[in-house]
Amino acid sequence: NAGVTQTPKFQVLKTGQSMTLQCAQDMNHNSMYWYRQDPGMGLRLIYYSASEGTTDKGEVPNGYNVSRLNKREFSLRLESAAPSQTSVYFCASSAIAGADYEQYFGPGTRLTVT
């Protein structure tokens, strides 16, 4: 099994450009998450989807939108990229949303906005 996959692995954008980060999981998990990781900081939750058809804001949602396309796929969209969105983005999934359930992370997308 591939687990959690993310595309692309690297991306460079100019300020104001838009793009969508893709995430897919093959573990039949109900819940999926998007995090960002900045140097010297812990991972921060951007958005999550507790189940297919639902999405909710996390700690740092401004400037982002998400779509839970189906049970397997959860995408993150930057409508107008800003340099402050330069970061490494991780997608994760868990069987069920909740503190007791393990989250499995993808390999990350390294995004640079110039």
Next chain:
Amino acid sequence: KNQVEQSPQSLIILEGKNCTLQCNYTVSPFSNLRWYKQDTGRGPVSLTIMTFSENTKSNGRYTATLDADTKQSSLHITASQLSDSASYICVVSDRGSTLGRLYFGRGTQLTVWP
């Protein structure tokens, strides 16, 4: 304020030596504590998870301890190997919300030299 603090920020040890990483947290109400290993350019991978009633949990050469009274945890690595070079992240989750929010430490960057 819910926080997770890790120390040291970075650590260099020689192959074969032992080391201990520290984690202090103020997250309340406490649900569980995880240690993740994050290799460079990869997503975090879970090493151990401990609930309130567990004091010690081992995973091979990794042993985590938890003192819920003092809100401290440690990760002990025995007989280190070059492949242990990574960032080790302490993650504490709460029961204060349906999602069970995860609070991530900034990580300890461990380098093992031959």
